Amino acid sequence: MSIDTVKNAETTPDQEQPFRELGLKDDEYARIREILGRRPTDAELAMYSIMWSEHCSYKSSKVHFRHFSESLTDEMRAKMLAGIGENAGVVDIGDGWAITFKVESHNHPSYVEPYQGAATGVGGIVRDIIAMGARPLAVMDSLRFGKADAPDTRRVLPGVVAGVGGYGNCLGLPNIGGEVVFDESYAGNPLVNALCVGVLRVEDLHLAHASGAGNKIILFGARTGLDGIGGVSVLASDTFAGDDGSGKRKKLPAVQVGDPFTEKVLIECCLELFQQGIVVGIQDLGGAGLSCATSELASAGDGGMHVYLERVPLRATGMTPAEILSSESQERMCAVVAPENVDAFMAVCAKWDVIASEIGEVTEGERLVITWNDEVVVDVPPRTVAHEGPVYNRPIERPADQDALIANGPESLARPTAAADILKTIVTMAASPNLASRRWVTQQYDRYVRGGTVLAQPSDAGMIRIDEETNRGIALATDCNGRFTKLDPYAGAQLALAEAYRNVSVSGATPIAVSDCLNFGSPEDPAVMWQFEQAIRGIADGCRELGIPVTGGNVSFYNQTGSTAILPTPVIGVLGVIDDVRRRIPTGIGAEAGETLLLLGD
Amino acid sequence: MARVVVDVMPKPEILDPQGQAVANALPRLGFEGITSVRQGKHFELEVDDSVDDAALEKIAETFLANPVIEDWVVRRVGA
Amino acid sequence: MARVVVDVMPKPEILDPQGQAVANALPRLGFEGITSVRQGKHFELEVDDSVDDAALEKIAETFLANPVIEDWVVRRVGA
Amino acid sequence: MSVRVGVITFPGTLDDVDAARAARYAEAEAVPLWHGDPDLKGVDAVIVPGGFSYGDYLRCGAIARFAPVMGSVIEAAGKGMPVLGICNGFQILCEAGLLPGALIRNSGLHFVCKDQWLKVENNTTAWSSRYEKGAEILVPLKSGEGGYQATQSTVDELEGEGRVVFRYVGDNPNGSRNNIAGITSANGRVVGLMPHPEHAIDALTGPTDDGLGMFLSLMDAVVNA
Numbered sequence: 001m002s003i004d005t006v007k008n009a010e011t012t013p014d015q016e017q018p019f020r021e022l023g024l025k026d027d028e029y030a031r032i033r034e035i036l037g038r039r040p041t042d043a044e045l046a047m048y049s050i051m052w053s054e055h056c057s058y059k060s061s062k063v064h065f066r067h068f069s070e071s072l073t074d075e076m077r078a079k080m081l082a083g084i085g086e087n088a089g090v091v092d093i094g095d096g097w098a099i100t101f102k103v104e105s106h107n108h109p110s111y112v113e114p115y116q117g118a119a120t121g122v123g124g125i126v127r128d129i130i131a132m133g134a135r136p137l138a139v140m141d142s143l144r145f146g147k148a149d150a151p152d153t154r155r156v157l158p159g160v161v162a163g164v165g166g167y168g169n170c171l172g173l174p175n176i177g178g179e180v181v182f183d184e185s186y187a188g189n190p191l192v193n194a195l196c197v198g199v200l201r202v203e204d205l206h207l208a209h210a211s212g213a214g215n216k217i218i219l220f221g222a223r224t225g226l227d228g229i230g231g232v233s234v235l236a237s238d239t240f241a242g243d244d245g246s247g248k249r250k251k252l253p254a255v256q257v258g259d260p261f262t263e264k265v266l267i268e269c270c271l272e273l274f275q276q277g278i279v280v281g282i283q284d285l286g287g288a289g290l291s292c293a294t295s296e297l298a299s300a301g302d303g304g305m306h307v308y309l310e311r312v313p314l315r316a317t318g319m320t321p322a323e324i325l326s327s328e329s330q331e332r333m334c335a336v337v338a339p340e341n342v343d344a345f346m347a348v349c350a351k352w353d354v355i356a357s358e359i360g361e362v363t364e365g366e367r368l369v370i371t372w373n374d375e376v377v378v379d380v381p382p383r384t385v386a387h388e389g390p391v392y393n394r395p396i397e398r399p400a401d402q403d404a405l406i407a408n409g410p411e412s413l414a415r416p417t418a419a420a421d422i423l424k425t426i427v428t429m430a431a432s433p434n435l436a437s438r439r440w441v442t443q444q445y446d447r448y449v450r451g452g453t454v455l456a457q458p459s460d461a462g463m464i465r466i467d468e469e470t471n472r473g474i475a476l477a478t479d480c481n482g483r484f485t486k487l488d489p490y491a492g493a494q495l496a497l498a499e500a501y502r503n504v505s506v507s508g509a510t511p512i513a514v515s516d517c518l519n520f521g522s523p524e525d526p527a528v529m530w531q532f533e534q535a536i537r538g539i540a541d542g543c544r545e546l547g548i549p550v551t552g553g554n555v556s557f558y559n560q561t562g563s564t565a566i567l568p569t570p571v572i573g574v575l576g577v578i579d580d581v582r583r584r585i586p587t588g589i590g591a592e593a594g595e596t597l598l599l600l601g602d
Numbered sequence: 603m604a605r606v607v608v609d610v611m612p613k614p615e616i617l618d619p620q621g622q623a624v625a626n627a628l629p630r631l632g633f634e635g636i637t638s639v640r641q642g643k644h645f646e647l648e649v650d651d652s653v654d655d656a657a658l659e660k661i662a663e664t665f666l667a668n669p670v671i672e673d674w675v676v677r678r679v680g681a
Numbered sequence: 682m683a684r685v686v687v688d689v690m691p692k693p694e695i696l697d698p699q700g701q702a703v704a705n706a707l708p709r710l711g712f713e714g715i716t717s718v719r720q721g722k723h724f725e726l727e728v729d730d731s732v733d734d735a736a737l738e739k740i741a742e743t744f745l746a747n748p749v750i751e752d753w754v755v756r757r758v759g760a
Numbered sequence: 761m762s763v764r765v766g767v768i769t770f771p772g773t774l775d776d777v778d779a780a781r782a783a784r785y786a787e788a789e790a791v792p793l794w795h796g797d798p799d800l801k802g803v804d805a806v807i808v809p810g811g812f813s814y815g816d817y818l819r820c821g822a823i824a825r826f827a828p829v830m831g832s833v834i835e836a837a838g839k840g841m842p843v844l845g846i847c848n849g850f851q852i853l854c855e856a857g858l859l860p861g862a863l864i865r866n867s868g869l870h871f872v873c874k875d876q877w878l879k880v881e882n883n884t885t886a887w888s889s890r891y892e893k894g895a896e897i898l899v900p901l902k903s904g905e906g907g908y909q910a911t912q913s914t915v916d917e918l919e920g921e922g923r924v925v926f927r928y929v930g931d932n933p934n935g936s937r938n939n940i941a942g943i944t945s946a947n948g949r950v951v952g953l954m955p956h957p958e959h960a961i962d963a964l965t966g967p968t969d970d971g972l973g974m975f976l977s978l979m980d981a982v983v984n985a
């Protein structure tokens with residue numbers, strides 16, 4: 001097997017590379033050549049193509065995030081310890097406690113393989129929370145499917161729910177809420193958005209960076225296999241032979257199988273490592289695997305990094321450097337550790353039976369250098385991979401049919417007037433999929449584990465006690481109505497924000513921060529970009545009005561079937577704090593006879 | 603009536619956490635020399651003679667196995 | 682190196698909710714003529730030649746199967 | 761005298777913090793026990809808590825029962841030490857042979873998390889003396905493999921000897937034979953049940969505090985021993 005090295009790339013500048021198959025545009029490829037002053041190696045090409053994808057680089061959405069930063073006031077900043085750009089936002093909630101939380105999408109994988117897609121979605125967001133130095137406390141899931149009676153919904157929904165439950169239950173994280181919405185626009189694009197919230201002491205906040213020359217890079221958790229490298233396998237086709245000898249790896253399924261047990265042990269292992277104070281920086285391995293972890297750690301640090309790729313424990317034979325860098329194997333983390341603490345680090349991993357390998361070190365200088373058995377296969381400025389990818393200002397245009405859509409209001413619909421008809425309508429509505437009981441879903445989720453759950457279904461917000469001495473706690477709700485958002489993306493996003501805010505408030509907690517998951521169609525469609533831009537502005541303006549910041553979130557584009565996009569779906573999660581969870585307000589009326597019912601607002 | 607066995611296994615390149623857990627446990631229990639374990643499902647069906655191989659293949663593919671992550675083998679066994 | 686297969690099945694008198702669910706679903710999916718389905722586990726082990734039949738039987742009995750509710754079969758298959 | 765209750769943690773155990781909290785609520789001292797360490801640290805009783813030891817891979821409890829600490833638990837139970845297995849702990853005790861039978865996949869095939877009414881059938885065990893016989897208690901049930909199964913003769917024996925401690929009231933949530941939710945050893949010292957009394961010790965975080973009775977029963981059993 002011959003490996004494409006930097007030396008090789010220098011001597012074969014004109015070798016053709018399958019950059020288009022890897023999703024890079026001509027000008028993006030040209031820019032990589034310009035950055036490197038030569039053609040990229042296979043491994044470099046794999047890294048750039050993944051890190052410059054929409055999913056990892058936020059290239060279409062980044063420019064719009066300024067609405068969030070521009071609307072920040074001092075009041076909003078006051079409690080924010082980490083914001084957009086970190087693995088997850090962190091807010092100070094008093095008494096020395098900080099809370100970190102984030103919502104993330106795993107939409108497409110959940111359509112391909114509902115159980116594993118949803119399961120690994122939960123696994124991924126939980127690792128984001130651990131990477132902040134926090135103990136994960138609870139999860140929530142916000143789900144959208146095609147029509148309830150559509151045949152594919154019968155395939156997707158049970159698998160997704162079983163996957164969310166199967167993974168979350170096994171991790172021991174209570175599920176404290178979520179949503180289930182049906183609309184035909186999601187038929188080919190179900191939305192699986194998972195939220196995780198964690199707690200830490202303010203002084204224990206760990207940000208992902210690799211600092212201090214001589215510090216070691218340790219990869220720990222599961223072995224690295226051929227998971228999810230479907231795209232990158234094209235590299236194996238023309239440069240070197242795969243292990244089946246035919247010169248080409250057979251097409252691999254872009255599906256990862258989750259191993260919640262390994263993740264549970266990884267959580268406990270990380271918490272013990274944090275407690276011993278022997279972690280300088282830490283990063284989870286998400287969608288972009290080692291490409292992401294190494295370049296982001298190096299990019300955010302103060303030096304360079306050298307990674308010895310042959311030291312990565314593998315699950316498959318004959319993996320190439322490009323494949324190892326792109327593997328999406330789950331349940332892995334990467335830590336930066338001072339040399340004197342490596343033994344202690346390894347001892348904690350051994351206690352939990354977690355495989356750990358020292359795969360490199362922080363170096364003087366500014367390059368990320370990756371070698372494979374002494375040959376250099378990657379030599380790049382890490383910022384160009386992780387943080388300085390392409391940025392697009394996509395065309396924006398209000399759809400021509402927006403006015404017609406708005407004009408087509410409910411006025412023309414028949415309204416029941418007779419009592420019997422009204423009753424019938426109410427019963428029909430109560431039984432409709434979007435309003436019916438969610439018990440079939442929530443009953444598959446453990447809401448009790450770890451004994452801190454104060455509110456969960458059927459409450460408007462979930463609530464967790466975080467301190468058994470003081471009874472301090474937090475509340476969370478997620479909401480979104482895609483139909484409102486389609487009619488008016490600006491107001492619809494604000495309505496989602498307002499609803500989540502209200503749901504937290506009525507539980508007795510004070511809202512303090514927002515995380516969002518913006519699910520939209522193709523950013524290359526100006527009408528979708530208009531929805532997106534309007535929604536972001538709506539959220540940013542709404543947050544300013546309410547005085548609570550957006551601390552993080554996720555953008556999921558390309559949720560469309562053919563040229564038809566899903567309903568614009570900016571899911572909003574609001575976090576609140578309550579000083580004494582015993583003063584919570586459960587949902588529901590009628591606990592005592594003679595209660596007075598008041599309607600507030602109009 | 604015929605007896606049909608369908609074995610469903612995780613594809614070789616797909617992670618098999620269960621098989622791995624079993625493999626890891628064996629040495630701790632004092633069983634040496636087992637170098638790899640994969641765990642799958644084993645179905646035993648009683649089928650009318652009217653059910654042909656194509657139908658069995660279809661049942662395995664669309665229902666008993668998940669072709670995205672699993673391989674399967676259908677066998678008729680002596681009655 | 683040898684390849685060993687162990688099939689583990691719920692005892693006939695023990696309820697098999699998974700097999701039952703498959704059997705019930707098949708007619709709904711348009712597959713007729715399947716009169717019974719039982720679901721168990723299928724293990725594939727790679728073992729050193731030093732591992733004898735007695736050891737394999739022990740592994741199956743004490744670990745891979747729960748004799749209270751399950752039956753099992755151990756087979757060596759061609760390399 | 762302070763009563764020391766050991767709570768075992770296996771890789772993948774989840775409800776150990778809850779079991780320890782429940783012991784503390786009953787004014788016992790909770791002592792953490794580690795799966796890999798056979799030392800029971802001089803405890804008066806052991807709780808094998810719920811969760812997913814080893815991910816529930818292979819069979820629930822199948823891997824955990826071989827842990828070094830379990831050898832000590834089996835030995836201590838033989839000498840009459842009170843042992844409580846909750847959910848995964850119950851599965852482990854069955855796999856370890858301390859209790860008869862086995863737990864299989866729920867008949868509905870789904871994980872079920874719900875508040876479940878139980879009837880106390882036997883109030884003479886080390887873990888149920890504080891309840892009135894026939895009392896109904898409400899505690900969380902949360903499991904995917906909670907269907908109690910055993911041969912007919914074992915079930916007959918359990919019923920004949922009054923060794924069914926808790927029985928599900930209302931619809932059978934998981935297909936358990938005879939609606940069995942929990943059983944005890946012949947000497948009434950070892951009890952296993954699928955539902956989670958440790959999650960019902962405080963109405964703030966559970967449906968009721970009905971589960972506390974089990975931990976208070978243990979205090980009586982140890983103090984009066």
Ligand SMILES: Nc1ncnc2c1ncn2[C@@H]1O[C@H](COP(=O)(O)OP(=O)(O)O)[C@@H](O)[C@H]1O
Nearest residue numbers: 141143177178179180438442456457458459460
């Ligand atoms: N996918 C889900 N995961 C967890 N909890 C959910 C999910 N869907 C709904 N729930 C919970 O079920 C309850 C009812 O949900 P829903 O009918 O959407 O309430 P509402 O209409 O009041 O927002 C809420 O407590 C909600 O958090």
